Amino acid sequence: MHTLSSNNKPQLRTSVLASALVFFAAGCSHSSTSIENHIAESEDKLHDTAQHNTSALTGKPVIYQVFTRLYGNTNTTNKPWGTIDENGVGKFSDFTDVALQDIKSLGTTHVWYTGVPHHALINDYTDYGISNDDPDVVKGRAGSPYAVKDYYNVNPDLADDPANRLNEFESLILRTHNNGMKVVIDIVPNHVARRYESIDQSSSLPSHRNFGQNDDTNVEYAKNNNFYYIVDQAFQVPDSHQGKQPLGSERHPLSDKLFEESPAKWTGNGSRLAKPDANDWYETVKVNYGVKPDGTYDFPTLPEGFNKKNPAEHYLFWQSQLPTAIPDSWIKFKDITEFWLAKGVDGFRYDMAEMVPVEFWSYLNSNIKHINPDAFLLAEVYNPSLYRDYIHLGKMDYLYDKVDLYDTLKDIIHGKTATSQIAVDQAKVADIEEHMLHFLENHDEQRINTTDFAGSPEAALPAMVVSTTISRSPTLLYFGQDVGEKGAENAGFGQATRTSIFDYVGVPAHQRWMNNGKFDGGQSTEAEKSLRAYYQTLLNLSHTASALNGEYFELDTHNRDASVATKNGYSDKLFAFSRYDENQFIVVISNFSQQEATDLTLSLPKALLKAVSLTDGVYKMTDLLTTEEQTEMTVNQDIGTISITLKPLQSSVLMIEL
Incomplete structure (x- = not known):
């Protein structure tokens, strides 16, 4: 999770190119529109085709992370704090068959669509029954994807027709499957937006009600409260972060240094202050999982030896518990993941998983595996002492290999350590190496092509080769990395060296490769095209080199x-x-x-x-x-x-x- 404009993570924490171009020149079998028509004619046939196509790639998984609202944006204005009209935004419909086959040409098996669940943002969608969000508790104009406002719908910015936004995302899921890849989205169990407000109340299930709807706000803690409360104190908007005023000091009717929340709730990173610090995750509130304020647990714990049990045995354990033993927040997130699995989502990336007790992960993930044994479950965990518990007890498939391998490779590039440290790091995780996902970029980290990281895309290629080939673990590629994106724009709240996740902004190197939807590198430099061909060859080794x-x-x-x-x-x-x-x-x-x-x-x-x-x-x-x-x-x-x-x-x- 990256909710500040600086990287404040807890310290715990060309043969291929030619074949791709031949495919594009020949044309894809379905356009976006024709896919939807085809679905209407024969949905079962499409699902059969999707199942066949998603099984086509074998070997190690390759995860392609896209920041969904940035990926298809062709606008190059890049005005600091620019509006959606000024700077543009990408849409679900930008992921055409051509775009998806371009992604697949990188060896991709799973597309991680970042920023899909409806999160707090500054745009007026009241005509669609969506309340306006307060700039005083939203980071940036486009908002943080990790301040989810409604888990039963998707970001309206991403839809051509906001009223039809969920259907548009379902069409993208089917389109992705039909192009031979699986779909991963974010789930953020540790926290939700300061004002969570799901507008889909069609379900009669109590667990589908809004977070906090039935909380007893007269106490700091209760097992089935969804939040923790600072009793008898009202929330106060924090002072500005690094002098950055909401919306760049633009006048806005809701930007008044006031936000009504009484009593105040604990902030997402655990702050118990009614007025959190500007460096806190003040746009979010901490979810209560039955962990008392003193740190003791108010839920069943796993019996001795359950680190050796399989997901099915974990599932049976939780099924044997009395319903009253399970905190309400656990049930809410179980139902949320079931909702998305029913939509065809193939897996989840869990934000800041180590801030949620491992027993909850056993409960949630065993239920997911009961529904879909092949579900892809990736967790953001930065504390090496917790790795094995979150894999063996929490039933995670994969964790970030950030604290050891990523940090070491970056230090080698900076001349701070010798390459011998790579072997040391690999030995540390020898028993779990296939579970440790490798990456050099993601939405939280600095772009490679910055002086803060490698200084040039080429300077990180040895690190990328090692990262991709050293173990059986998956490889993550962040969109734009393959063409040397710099992330140098002054976007507003977001900080240069990382492509902003808070603002409406373009991604120049990626836009050049995208070439107005042709995805042929028609505007790319020769260096960018050469770099991308290298990445294609390297990442496809995951499927061709047994x-x-x-x-x-x-x-x-x-x-x-x-x-x-x-x-x-x-x-x-x-x-x-x-x-x-x-x-x-x-x-x-x-x-x-x-x-x-x-x-x-x-x-x-x-x-x-x-x-x-x-x-x-x-x-x-x-x-x-x-x-x-x-x-x-x-x-x-x-x-x-x-x-x-x-x-x-x-x-x-x-x-x-x-």
Whole structure:
């Protein structure tokens, strides 16, 4: 979650290109309109087709994160604090078949549509029964996607017809499926918008009522209250954050430093002040999960040994509990996820999951897996001491590998640490490595192409190769990363170096690639097109190189050994490892130096050669990043050697078919 204009995360916390262009030139089988007509004619047939297509990609998952309101926006005005009319906004309908096939060409298996649930924003939709939001408790003009206002509908900004917005998103779900990918959306259980107000009250279920609707506001805490209360004190709007006034000091009838909330509620990050600090998540309120103010629990805990139980056993445990034992907030979020699963959503990304007790995740995720065993469940967790509990007890599929691998790769690029730390980080998660999602960009982090990160897109390519190939875990790619987006716009509330998630803004490098909906790079620079082709080749290895789902063997320590290093040219700017299965043997070597080429004779120890049954001889190796025969590996007396020259920032993924 990124609810401030600075990164204030808790410290816990071109063959491919050519084939894609051939596809586009030939034309896609369905336009957006024709898909909807096809659905009306034969919905069952479309679902059958979708099921077939989403099974087409095998291997490691590749998650393509789009900030939905920014992705299709072609407006280049980029006025600070610009309105939706001035700066434009992307729509669900911008994800045409051409756009979706372009996304898929990057090896994508899952599209994470960020910012879909209806969140607080500054725009007038009262004609559609939606109340106006107060700029004093909204960050930016477009609002934070992590201040959800209505979990039973979608952001009206994203619809061509706001009255039909939910149907438009359902059409996008079907369109995504029909183009061979699955759909992930955000769920934010830790907090909701300061004024949560679902307008869909058609359900008779009490759990579908608005959060806080039945709360006893005379007490700080009650088990079935959805919020915590600061009794006898009214909420006060915080002082401005870094001098940033709501809407850039524009006059607005609701921007008066007043917001009616009495009694005040705890703020989303846990602040118990009636007047939270400007650095707090003041636009949100903390959800109560049956955790008392003193930290003790008011709900059943999992029995000993449940870290070894499967989701079905967790589901049965919660089914055996008395209904009165389960806090109301748990039931509300269970019903919310069931609502979206019924719409065809294939999984969820959970914001700040570590701020919610692990027992709730067991309850929620086991229910989701009961409905859809293949659901994709990704959690934002920054505390390494909690990783295993949230995987084994909370039944998460994947967690962010931020605190170790991401931070290490960034430090290597900055010259703050040696590449040897990569092996240390990988060893820390050896037992859970397939659950640790890897990324170099997402909506919270600085863009690679900034001086605060790498200074150029190319400077991070060795890190991206390592991140993508070192384990069986999924890879996340943030839209615009593949064309070197800078995120340099002064958007308003959002801070440059990160593409703003709070404002209406364009994404220039992505817009050049998008080329007014053609997605052919018609306005891109040659460097941008070359970068994207590299990303396509690399990420598609996830599906074509079976060894990347196999075993890992670290080669760094062996090649740094004094008896070896004096002969082989290995240095602190290099990192090497092997991946293998019964069909392929791969050696990955990356040169992180931005200035120096290296002549290297990499040494492969006996234990590795024995594991893959390579005997004495000479083996030709193909570089999967160039598809050209690159070099040879010689095995002599149970020791392997590979002689190779690596240019600055060059990586090689060398493969032998077994």
